[in-house]
Amino acid sequence: MVGAVGGAAVMYQAMGMMGLAQASPYSGPIKLDDAPAGTKVLVLGAGIAGMVAAMELRDAGYEVEVLEYRGVAGGRCWTLRAGDTYEELGGAVQKVDFAEGNYFNPGPWRVPYNHYGILDYCRRLDVELEALIQINNMAYVHSTKAFDGKPVRYREINSDFRGHISDLLSKVTNQGALDDVLSEEDKANLLAGLRTFGALNSDNQYVSGNAASGRRGYERPPGGGVDGAPIANEVLDVSTLLSSGLWSRLATSESLNSSMPIFQPKGGMDMIARAMAANLGDLVKYEKRVTQIRQDETGVTVVYEDMANDGAEVTTAADYAVCTIPFSILSQIDHDFSGPLSSVISTMSYNTSIKVGLEFNRRFWEEDEHIYGGTTYTDLPISQISYPSNDYLSKKPGVLLGAYSWGATAYQFSSMPPEERVSRALEYGSQIHPQMTEEFKAGVAVAWHRVPWTLGCYGAWQDKDAQYADGVAMDRRIVCAGEHLSYLPAWMEGAVLSSLDAIGRLHQAATGNAGN
């Protein structure tokens, strides 16, 4: 058995690992050798980008000082827990009335498998991860314009779309419609492939029966004992399926950043920020509001208001700085960045987003509807309902993501007081889960345009192609970093990769290797 296939392994080993051959922007911990002694770097902002920069520069031998506006680290990597209070821009205050141990991630909530940078920091800092269920075949797809507004199980639409397109393509293949593009062997392989892919019968047809029901669900599922034999249910006819529009949801979890496997830190997203902050210890100075940034050929000078000390004005200096302050905030700070970078700072807008966390007395989605984790997609303004991927089967109150929207809807929600955002999310959600009305316990709603430390969700370029080089370029003694300066906007990985690239260039400058 072994000999016949041994050759491939030898050759494969000789070629090296395919996985390693595949280029990645993160290839392991950064190496910054020969940092010049006594060189100080100021890091502005203790979000993910700032803390990555601070940890690596410290480890390389630089003197590091981090100034953070808030009383805690993390920036958008943020978790609201039972008992927390959150005051948004405009003064509305929300007390998080969740049951002990429950939490909600208003910002990032997922760590995709292909975000090697942030995953490696989790590994190095011992942040425990658990799988987040992205695809749930039992969750719903929902359109107010299809099936009389009734939600349909994802698996039904997924199975029927795969089945019908496989059936149609088989039909035309057998009719010769592909004879000019496929060989006979290709066609035979295609038909075999479609049979498997679409759960077709031996005539390559997608029809009601146990093959289809084995994917989309049964009228009576296979059981045990006397009436154990299954009864198939009926597949949707192709026209009903196509006119529903619900097929638009079938690719959501195919994109790299949303495909399985994908993770969440156990206990809340800010466990990552907490681990980084603990690693940095007292290098991070909290409640320091930066008011002025100046630089010359010899160094950087930053003025800040020390909110931990009655707002006293303090000036600090360094040889270099990494500025991770979002441009939405930085544009309001007195700085002397050069013209091209200033132009990027002042023209970058920040998209908003609304997220509503809803706590219910019991996990009706699990108990009544057999939905464990995953996401229901809807054309209602809440856009999606995402069920918790932790504490499955718990009999205690559970928190779900009751709304996660962008664009016009997010603006509308942002203009409401928080309690109205919550009640709207409940109203919409109850069209999918009627139990919401009775089981509601507590809610919290974060509108990102009103989050004081970012004034938005992520940076949107006026003209990325034209401006990107100016935005990322080191400006004399200062380099900017963050998700906004990456091609993974709104993701923590964008912040990590931007930060590593930025400090690599800062280090080159500091060691006189800027010409590289």
Place this chain on the structure above:
Amino acid sequence: MVGAVGGAAVMYQAMGMMGLAQASPYSGPIKLDDAPAGTKVLVLGAGIAGMVAAMELRDAGYEVEVLEYRGVAGGRCWTLRAGDTYEELGGAVQKVDFAEGNYFNPGPWRVPYNHYGILDYCRRLDVELEALIQINNMAYVHSTKAFDGKPVRYREINSDFRGHISDLLSKVTNQGALDDVLSEEDKANLLAGLRTFGALNSDNQYVSGNAASGRRGYERPPGGGVDGAPIANEVLDVSTLLSSGLWSRLATSESLNSSMPIFQPKGGMDMIARAMAANLGDLVKYEKRVTQIRQDETGVTVVYEDMANDGAEVTTAADYAVCTIPFSILSQIDHDFSGPLSSVISTMSYNTSIKVGLEFNRRFWEEDEHIYGGTTYTDLPISQISYPSNDYLSKKPGVLLGAYSWGATAYQFSSMPPEERVSRALEYGSQIHPQMTEEFKAGVAVAWHRVPWTLGCYGAWQDKDAQYADGVAMDRRIVCAGEHLSYLPAWMEGAVLSSLDAIGRLHQAATGNAGN
């Protein structure tokens, strides 16, 4: 915003929950009312079926005695942990040399979301679950006959197959090949649907570029800083894709029993068995080897060898019995079941299966290849490699499923001594993961035909259509139950549903309602 869609919700509520309308063989805890006082039921076997029967009958008021051959409960719901010893039929003994805390599930390893029965017992007994990653886009599909034996990432084959079939179907749709089966509106919806489903460009073509790479992976993924812009990689041409045969792996996780979400108990599958056994307490008598089963119109008499007491022969009696002993074992026990049931018992064969657990000094699949959980499929005799869905990022040794095979391969492995099974699994596996050779730490190999308490993996009927009614029918005072008497063979859910159906009928008989 709310009013426009309010009507649908009202109607939906009036119609009741879709989820509840969908029939299931498990609709909540069984209700067995008015059990006749002083009625005793003997349960043979403390696997899942036997323990479910015992718990429910006890709760209904029956006197219950459970006889179990082994020293622990669970049957095939079994976990091998560091330090365990396992002696198989033939006398080969394996000591599990794993690192502290590591384990391996030789039998069931997954609890699908649609197995409502076993999930409800987990809920009721507070068994904690965690998500098992079934689909991993980063895992491999591998054929010794394709790509020179090199493994390919699942996402590349998945994206390219979806893309190419969507491209082909779009093409023929635009050429009019479907004009006789689809309306103009259908065709427009189909084209839009295929664009999304297949990651096609605006001309409905699947071509190399960022749209395809956003699913299949990039030459250089999106990054941060100076060189942040992504570079797409090349899609496979349709003929190469089709001739690879690797598309045969794309439906594995579409079937209901293997689709997301799917779970594992934290700490090992036998946490379910342990919870049931703890619930039953001293109702379960361990190390009792049943040697004879007799019944008449008034009751059941069972003789067993008390292995906990020097093999003393003991006779016990009851009004009724539930027999969950696998037919592979029961056929060797002296019994007086009626002709039709005896015929089923003697003609049922048990399929075998081989599972090999391999422990490595480090999680090279995570560290080197970015594979977190999920399964690699191969045409090598090991069939699959499944990576642990727990302790992600751990720096300690990790255990993966290094082989899981059926049929001829399983017979071949069964005939080898355990250590050779392990070394073969390593040899094959190293063709996909060359690191296996150097990182190997310990292994354990279970061949199900050699497991003393089942002599096989699951029951296979000689002629299920013809025999099923005889197999499940109550035989005077005894009813049989287990996965073998269900339409979910080899699954714990089959055992649960079979058991609940069996005790429902036993209860009807005991309460004189047998005519129902």
